[in-house]
Amino acid sequence: MKKLIALLVLLFSFLGNAQILDPVKWTTKIVQKSNTEFELIMDATIDTDWHLYSQFTPDGGPQQLEFEFKNAKNNFTLVGKTKEGAYKKVYNDIFEVDEYFFTKKAHFVQLIKVTNPKLKEIKVTLAGQVCIEGKCIQEDDNLTFKLPEIIDIVKVEEVVKVESNEENISTEIATIEIDSALTTTEIKAEKIDNVVAEVITTDEPVEEEKKGLWTIFFLAFLGGFAALLTPCVFPMIPMTVSFFTKQSKTKAEGKRNAILYGISIILIYVLLGTIVTWVFGADALNALSTNVWFNVIFFGLLVFFATSFLGAFEIVLPNSWANKVDKQADRGGFVGILFMALALAIVSFSCTGPIVGTLLVEAASKGGLAPIVGMVGFSLALALPFMLFAMFPGWMNSLPKSGGWLNTVKVSLGFLELALAFKFLSNADLVVQGHYLERELFLIIWIVIFGAWALYLFGKLMLPHDSPISHLSVGRLYMAILVSMFTLYLIPGLWGAPLKLISGFPPPMTYSESPNGVGYKNERNVGAISTLPEHAHKGPHGIIAFHDYEEGLAYAKEVGKPILLDFTGYACVNCRKMEDFVWSTPEILPLLKDKFVLISLYVDSKEELPKEEQYISPETGKEIVTVGNKWSDYQITRYKNNAQPYYIILDDNGKDLTKQVGYTPDVEEYKTWLEEGLNAFKK
Known part of the structure; x- marks a missing residue:
């Protein structure tokens, strides 16, 4: 009897656990773009709380979605990569990478060019991963697209008048969508019967999660504020305020010009971010984050910028540029103010250039609109003080005087850039799995960099452009203590401490000489x-x-x-x-x-x-x-x-x-x- 009860319990527990989950449902359709070009459209409906991972989820994280077009050889060619709609981006502290995924709906489009006019169908196999809290399943599916005869019967170029109760609406139909289940005969019948389907094929832009863009904006804003406190920018505030107060005939005109000046600064830097996004492409920037050579190049760039900030040399644009722009600034009006802002960007480039370059590198690795958002944040922080002090000159009395502390800010930024550079070198090493820059070595490098920064702030190290100091200011002392605390915080990481404050920066524990920590004995x-x-x-x-x-x-x-x-x-x-x-x-x-x-x-x-x-x-x-x-x-x-x-x-x-x-x-x-x-x- 006991054995029978045990058997029944086991049976019921088995039945309770036996469950084939199918949280993703796929629908397909075809859009004919020309006699030989078609869009294969794949839409996924995802159950509540489940998420399907994107094609672009970085290596080392959850499984990427893959599409395999089975019968392409001698039948059709793929035109570009498979495009996908909006996805979310969230940091995964288990794999220590960002993960990109879809919730509720996912949209994919692949353009093909048919080379075999007798082709009847296209088979697509997809493989990916879909997860919910507590479980993941493999998302493997086979999709089939039925093709019409490759003739003009589907292409409709006519104006169809749709009459409503209120007005006549003239709608031009350039393309008709074909459900993959329809046969050629059904399509002919649909055309003969004048059944017109509304065509709306919207490629949703790849959307970074709002939280990620806000993070980029906030960091860029801090970068702009840091640039403001450098020797190339800070002394220009009183000069600019003096210009607007003396040249403006009325206070109202002075305030208007100050606002235009701030807007001009923002426009210049946003234009720079737009150019970066346009040159590389929003989608391509996403892929750069896992490209070995781009990460190595970024590493080299940041080391170059850091070396400049530490005082080895200055990065300056040709003087002829500044002179030409300065002449244009005398033209007056909005154009003159715009050239004044451009002159500020050129003259201060030795200080702002490395910060802007670093922000663009970091934003570019995130992809999408991040470079533009980053430049909005940076330029806003840079422009606001010029605008506000020009509008309210009395505030100038509260500004601290220029001095050696400005170079201290610049050098501190150099140490930060140097530390950040090794993150990109680590990315490259992780992609190739070279094990040249494992967790222990990465942490040692950071400990040395931040330790040197702490010594500098305590006045124990002097760099080329530093002025002699007889005593530490209270602010510098507090900063030295803070950096020292962070340096000491890093050290236990060598013995296996998780270091959650910098999670995602060093390589994961599994990527180390001693996965359980240096000197650990189990x-x-x-x-x-x-x-x-x-x-x-x-x-x-x-x-x-x-x-x-x-x-x-x-x-x-x-x-x-x-x-x-x-x-x-x-x-x-x-x-x-x-x-x-x-x-x-x-x-x-x-x-x-x-x-x-x-x-x-x-x-x-x-x-x-x-x-x-x-x-x-x-x-x-x-x-x-x-x-x-x-x-x-x-x-x-x-x-x-x-x-x-x-x-x-x-x-x-x-x-x-x-x-x-x-x-x-x-x-x-x-x-x-x-x-x-x-x-x-x-x-």
């Missing part, structure tokens, strides 16, 4: 076997793991231990959370190391199966061509579930011992589940 490893079993790998936290089910099962029989079957993914966020925050705990790690045989099956592995092992899934009808496809199909077929993470405890013959569980962040709950499996194995 006592639980004492007495562990020195060599791995055949076919085994070192998994998370040193756990022995198998990546093939049959190989792991054979080892479990050999050693007489139960199996922890782990359906996981390389790009699965929740899988990493379980490994980082549950598996790593003292309650769980000894159990996984000593009591179980871990078999981790990666459902997103791109390794291609040998041709003779590829097949069509009887369960889903999908092509199984990769190792990841194989394990995903195995999970669906055996457990009627396609979510990750997904854990099952088996005996050494491969039979289930307990109910299956998914994402279980509660350590005690997960431990209880593991112990239930151990007890069931012993019976």
Whole structure:
């Protein structure tokens, strides 16, 4: 009787966990642009709270969405890359990268040019990842587009008058949308019957999340304020105010000219940001963030700017430019004021240039409209003081006097730029997985840079343009203390401290010479076997793991231990959370190391199966061509579930011992589940 009850409990728990999730529904249609050019439009409807990752999610993070156009050879060519609509951008502190994803809806468009007029259909295979809090699933799908005959029957160039109760509206229809399910005969009938479909194909601009753009704006605003406090800009405030007060006939005219002057400064820098976005392209800028050579070039640029700020040389534009612009400033009116603002930009370039360059580099790596937004923030901070002091000259009395402190600000910016430069060098190293700039070396570099900055602020280091100091100002002392505290904060990172304040800047803990921290010794490893079993790998936290089910099962029989079957993914966020925050705990790690045989099956592995092992899934009808496809199909077929993470405890013959569980962040709950499996194995 007890066995029967246990069997029923196991059955019901299995049924409760058996669930094939399908949170993304796809619809397709075709828009004919000419006799041979078509737009393949793919729209996804995403269930509430789920999110589908973009094609442009950076490497090292969640899985990117990929489109494969199966029968392109000798039939059609792709014109450009697949475009996508608006996505969100959020920092992922597990993978320590930004992740780009869609919620509710996603829109994709691929332009093709047909080269085979007899082509009847186009097949597209997509592979990606869709997640919700607690689980992720592989989003694999096959889409088919039915093509019309390649003749002019679809192209409609006529004016159709639509009569309404209020007025006659004349609408020109240039293109008709074709649902992929329609046949050529149906399309002909649709044309003959004069059924006219409204055509609205809107390519939504790639949209950075508002929070990200506000961050760029705020940082750029601080950069503009910092530029204001440099030796090239700050002394020009009283000169500019004096000019407007003396040249203006009335106070009202002076205020108007001051406002125009500020607007001109903003226009000049926004134009610069617009040019950068236009030259590179908003979409292309996004891709630069993961390009090795661009990151190396950015590193070199920032080191160059930092060296200038530290006093080795000055970056100046030709004097002839300033002279020509200065002459134009005498013309008066708005044009003269505009050239005055341009003269300020040129004359102050030795101080503002490195800051503007750094902001553009950082904004460019974010892509989209970030360079323009960054220049709005920078120029606004730069322009406001000129405007306000010209409008209210009496405020000038509250300004501090120029002096050596301006060079201190400039040098401090040099130290900051030098530190930031190594972030871009780290990006390049992470992309190629070169392991030249691992976490320890990165932190040592930052500790040295910020330590040198602290010594400079304390007056222990002198640089070329510094004036002798007899005492420290209170402000400089506070800044020196703050930088010293930050330097000391970095040091424990060498011993494995997470350093959450700078999360995302240094390489992740897994990308280091010693993943557990310098000098760390894991006592639980004492007495562990020195060599791995055949076919085994070192998994998370040193756990022995198998990546093939049959190989792991054979080892479990050999050693007489139960199996922890782990359906996981390389790009699965929740899988990493379980490994980082549950598996790593003292309650769980000894159990996984000593009591179980871990078999981790990666459902997103791109390794291609040998041709003779590829097949069509009887369960889903999908092509199984990769190792990841194989394990995903195995999970669906055996457990009627396609979510990750997904854990099952088996005996050494491969039979289930307990109910299956998914994402279980509660350590005690997960431990209880593991112990239930151990007890069931012993019976």
